[in-house]
Amino acid sequence: MTRYIFQRVIYMLLTLFIIASISFFLMKFLPGTPLNVENKLSPEQQEIILEKYGLNDPLPVQYFNYMAGLVQGDLGISFHFDSTPVSDILLGRIGPSALLGAQSLLVGTVLGILLGLVAAINHNGIMDYTSTLISVLGKSIPSFVFAGLLQLVFAVQLGWLPVALWGEFKHTILPTIALMIFPLATAARFTRTEMLEVLGSDFITTARAKGVNEFGIVFKHGLRNALIPLITVIGPMAVSLMTGTLVIEQIFGVPGIGEQFVTSVMVVDYPIIMGTTLLFAVLFVVIILVIDLLYGIIDPRIRLAGGEK
Amino acid sequence: MEKILEVKNLRVSFDTYSGEVQAVRGVEFDLNKGETLAIVGESGSGKSVTTKALMRLLPEPHGYIKDGQILFEGDDLAKKTPKQMQKIRGKDMSMIFQDPMTSLNPTMKVGAQIMEGLIKHQKMGKTQAKKRAIELLELVQIPNPHERINQYPHQFSGGMRQRVVIAIALACNPKVLIADEPTTALDVTIQAEILDLMKDIQKKTDTSIIFITHDLGVVANIADRVAVMYAGKIVEVGTVDDVFYNPKHPYTWGLLGSMPTLDSEEEELFAIPGTPPDLLHPPKGDAFAPRNKFALEIDFHEQPPMYPVPGSETHFAATWLLHEYAPEVEIPASVKRRMKDISKSSDSGEGEKQ
Numbered sequence: 001m002t003r004y005i006f007q008r009v010i011y012m013l014l015t016l017f018i019i020a021s022i023s024f025f026l027m028k029f030l031p032g033t034p035l036n037v038e039n040k041l042s043p044e045q046q047e048i049i050l051e052k053y054g055l056n057d058p059l060p061v062q063y064f065n066y067m068a069g070l071v072q073g074d075l076g077i078s079f080h081f082d083s084t085p086v087s088d089i090l091l092g093r094i095g096p097s098a099l100l101g102a103q104s105l106l107v108g109t110v111l112g113i114l115l116g117l118v119a120a121i122n123h124n125g126i127m128d129y130t131s132t133l134i135s136v137l138g139k140s141i142p143s144f145v146f147a148g149l150l151q152l153v154f155a156v157q158l159g160w161l162p163v164a165l166w167g168e169f170k171h172t173i174l175p176t177i178a179l180m181i182f183p184l185a186t187a188a189r190f191t192r193t194e195m196l197e198v199l200g201s202d203f204i205t206t207a208r209a210k211g212v213n214e215f216g217i218v219f220k221h222g223l224r225n226a227l228i229p230l231i232t233v234i235g236p237m238a239v240s241l242m243t244g245t246l247v248i249e250q251i252f253g254v255p256g257i258g259e260q261f262v263t264s265v266m267v268v269d270y271p272i273i274m275g276t277t278l279l280f281a282v283l284f285v286v287i288i289l290v291i292d293l294l295y296g297i298i299d300p301r302i303r304l305a306g307g308e309k
Numbered sequence: 310m311e312k313i314l315e316v317k318n319l320r321v322s323f324d325t326y327s328g329e330v331q332a333v334r335g336v337e338f339d340l341n342k343g344e345t346l347a348i349v350g351e352s353g354s355g356k357s358v359t360t361k362a363l364m365r366l367l368p369e370p371h372g373y374i375k376d377g378q379i380l381f382e383g384d385d386l387a388k389k390t391p392k393q394m395q396k397i398r399g400k401d402m403s404m405i406f407q408d409p410m411t412s413l414n415p416t417m418k419v420g421a422q423i424m425e426g427l428i429k430h431q432k433m434g435k436t437q438a439k440k441r442a443i444e445l446l447e448l449v450q451i452p453n454p455h456e457r458i459n460q461y462p463h464q465f466s467g468g469m470r471q472r473v474v475i476a477i478a479l480a481c482n483p484k485v486l487i488a489d490e491p492t493t494a495l496d497v498t499i500q501a502e503i504l505d506l507m508k509d510i511q512k513k514t515d516t517s518i519i520f521i522t523h524d525l526g527v528v529a530n531i532a533d534r535v536a537v538m539y540a541g542k543i544v545e546v547g548t549v550d551d552v553f554y555n556p557k558h559p560y561t562w563g564l565l566g567s568m569p570t571l572d573s574e575e576e577e578l579f580a581i582p583g584t585p586p587d588l589l590h591p592p593k594g595d596a597f598a599p600r601n602k603f604a605l606e607i608d609f610h611e612q613p614p615m616y617p618v619p620g621s622e623t624h625f626a627a628t629w630l631l632h633e634y635a636p637e638v639e640i641p642a643s644v645k646r647r648m649k650d651i652s653k654s655s656d657s658g659e660g661e662k663q
Contacts, residue, residue, distance in 0.1 A: 202411040203413055206406060206414075207425075209478075211398040212425060221414050299416060
């Protein structure tokens with residue numbers, strides 16, 4: 001097991017290296033330089049700045065320098081935000097995004113699984129149709145529509161919560177609800193389909209023949225088997241939620257990383273673009289690893305040799 | 310003989326988009342204590358549905374018991390609520406299924422699957438249930454039960470899994486064990502082992518077994534009595550000797566005639582012509598009549614009653630040929646030859662059974 005994880009970490013580093021290289025060169029193809037945006041400097045001053053930040057070096061040299069810094073954990077210094085280290089900016093911004101993402105993923109998935117379960121048990125019944133309706137609406141209506149509606153009802157009309165503010169837990173409620181609709185709809189849909197299939201399988205009949213009651217059938221025998229495919233979809237969803245969704249962060253005034261990323265591209269802030277891309281990539285590969293390990297816990301058939309005697 | 314199970318006029322239907330399919334149309338049989346009753350018949354004859362109905366495992370509400378009684382020790386199972394059935398299933402009656410590859414929960418340890426029934430029905434604690442589970446694995450002859458109990462189904466071969474399924478079914482010493490084609494999905498050598506195991510266990514536990522199969526060779530090997538099903542009805546019932554050596558229903562002749570034996574000299578294997586009737590629109594008379602070259606005029610108009618076969622107390626057949634006015638019909642020569650072959654090949658089997 002340790003050997004497997006070690007192996008996977010090596011692959012992860014390799015993946016990150018490739019992602020870093022590709023995005024470095026792609027980024028350099030962006031039109032303009034960091035100085036285009038506030039072009040109030042004389043050509044001489046510009047030249048001095050380009051020289052100082054090493055932007056006049058040939059591309060391979062720049063690449064080598066950046067990668068050398070990266071290996072030592074140095075993400076560079078932002079061009080745009082008063083020479084703040086990139087790592088500080090990212091650390092300050094990832095918190096709110098990750099909190100919102102984790103909250104909406106957790107609540108959305110749990111509610112979605114429950115909704116899907118109820119739908120599967122009540123197959124073709126009224127709850128099944130309700131669940132289908134919720135799922136279809138949740139998947140097809142973009143989250144910013146919900147965001148607007150939530151603000152209108154709970155902030156403007158009822159006045160329970162602020163329209164857009166960040167600081168306390170209650171400020172996270174509305175953006176979390178707006179964000180969780182999608183994972184909820186996805187989880188409900190998946191759980192329903194998988195659960196129906198599992199409930200029709202032979203081993204459920206075996207369990208019934210043993211005299212297991214409906215609760216045991218659904219939770220002990222059914223759910224675990226139905227959840228295996230769901231894990232696959234939750235992974236990428238988790239990453240996209242945790243790394244922040246630009247629109248929702250804008251609407252609710254959340255100082256998250258999604259907004260940061262877009263600004264950095266607009267102002268061609270090379271170190272921030274690289275830093276954010278790499279952060280997303282790290283999150284992604286780590287979550288994929290976690291999911292692969294989770295498979296082993298939920299499904300003994302893919303448990304690794306050596307993991308258990 | 311004490312009767313443990315009496316099935317009276319059992320009718321099971323399925324509601325489908327094209328209408329009501331009458332899968333079981335008035336099945337009647339008894340099961341005595343400690344005996345093995347084999348139910349034979351081709352695919353779609355209603356064997357499995359009958360047993361699913363006995364266990365009340367029909368996919369309700371689409372499949373349901375339309376009429377009839379299932380008297381288990383005098384108690385009508387057809388009238389029990391789902392909650393009451395949960396207390397009976399696994400405790401008094403249990404079931405072994407056809408495909409061991411799919412009938413075990415892939416994400417649950419084998420031991421836990423065996424212990425589940427013990428904890429539920431016999432109110433055992435974890436340690437006690439585990440001890441009993443190990444005993445059960447020993448009973449079904451799985452080596453290293455102490456290790457095996459902590460393994461998952463995918464770590465077992467097909468034959469070993471079927472032993473686990475049998476252990477689960479036997480956990481609470483059921484009075485009736487229903488085996489729904491338990492050897493069909495296994496290869497021949499494993500089939501023989503599983504059959505021997507079941508015979509062995511029955512000797513030890515005195516459980517009554519209903520054994521569903523379409524393999525007549527298996528019937529001769531394991532059963533005391535045989536019921537032949539066709540189109541949702543039992544057409545002939547009797548002891549193995551009655552049905553194999555003195556078959557009365559033309560469908561039984563057809564079944565026996567179409568059974569290959571090792572020493573048959575014919576070049577072509579006999580097959581019953583035609584296909585079974587559509588149970589969405591069951592025929593008016595005898596369901597087998599259109600495929601039966603011995604069919605009488607009345608077969609197409611009226612269903613034959615169960616006639617006792619003269620000279621036997623255990624043998625009954627639903628054919629007009631047993632009516633006192635019916636013409637004498639000679640059993641086809643090919644069937645007679647086959648019967649001789651069977652008696653030759655199962656002589657050794659009979660000896661083993663005593």
